[in-house]
Amino acid sequence: MRAAEKLFGEGVDKTDVDYLLLCTQSPDYYLPTTACILQDKLGLSNECGAVDINLGCSGYIYGLSIAKGLIESGQCKKVLFLTAETYSKYINEKDKTVLPLFGDAGTATIIEAVDTEDNGLEGFVLGTNGAGYQNLIVPVGGMRQRMQDTEITEQTDEYGNYRTNIDLYMYGSAISDFALDVVPKTVDKILAKTGITKNEVDYFVFHQANKFMLQFLQMKCDLLDYPYWNDVKEYGNTVSCSIPIALVDMMNANQDKKISKVMSIGFGVGLSWGGCIIDMSKYEK
Structure with missing residues (x-):
């Protein structure tokens, strides 16, 4: 959430966001979808699609692929793609095989339609x-x-x-x-x-x-x-x-x-x- 708010604070207009993708394997609840909760907390439009992707290390690439498909099929013009992970909640502090490896983080990326011949x-x-x-x-x-x-x-x-x-x-x-x-x-x-x-x-x-x-x-x-x-x-x-x-x-x-x-x-x-x-x-x- 803070990553998205930072984007908005740097000039990204939240009213233009018409799709929210969230990639996480540590959601707030089994249900409802965390992306739906974030749509409300971030103040996005009620006409904004919102969905979670339960995927890990390859999740950013999959999210970009989905965003590209949504945009190029004409379903939306601007996708807010969030990744958020707190694997620390799954790790036993006495298990040194994984404890030193993982970190928690969140990121926000805007993918939007641009009239160009280039391949983004x-x-x-x-x-x-x-x-x-x-x-x-x-x-x-x-x-x-x-x-x-x-x-x-x-x-x-x-x-x-x-x-x-x-x-x-x-x-x-x-x-x-x-x-x-x-x-x-x-x-x-x-x-x-x-x-x-x-x-x-x-x-x-x-x-x-x-x-x-x-x-x-x-x-x-x-x-x-x-x-x-x-x-x-x-x-x-x-x-x-x-x-x-x-x-x-x-x-x-x-x-x-x-x-x-x-x-x-x-x-x-x-x-x-x-x-x-x-x-x-x-x-x-």
Whole structure:
């Protein structure tokens, strides 16, 4: 909410917003939809569509894809796309396998129709492998295993990390293997779809999972000689918020450079992934 209010305070007219997308896996309630609550709290029009997207690390890319479809199909002209995540509420403070990795955050992005021949968002590649869903999960709390019907069990691993079945669990090596498999292929597919080369991409900004995974991906994708963003020290892994935060930090750190085409790829919980080319040429600080 504060991210959206900051946008409005910087001159974005809230009366023009005709669709609200919220990407979160930590909603206020099972129901109603949190986007509906935010529509009211932000003072948006009653003629504004509002919907939640329950998606994690790839959620920003999926949200951009949905916004592009809504606009290009003529359903709306200006989308307010919010991401908000508080994974800290799912993490046991005694589980050092995940506690140091994740951070909470919220972001706000405006996607709007512009009369131009340029492609603001292009080359979308999306994918899902739900067979790996148990590798990053909060097992108890939803309708499959309701809190009131499930015995709370405890687990301590060989390193002394403690968690229960209502806490976030991540099988780190499986997630790393998944990312190292799908991300390089996604890079190639985006380039093939758009007809551009790596040299024509001004920056590569991937989901900021962790420093070491990003280093491995840079090598695996053959991007060692290309502008590549890897800076999670201030925030940690903020799930669906990581790409928009990284985009802003990257642009602010390169104010003396002309940056237009940015390739962004998200990957993780689901298991899910997505990528595209984002035109940042109209970015305003």
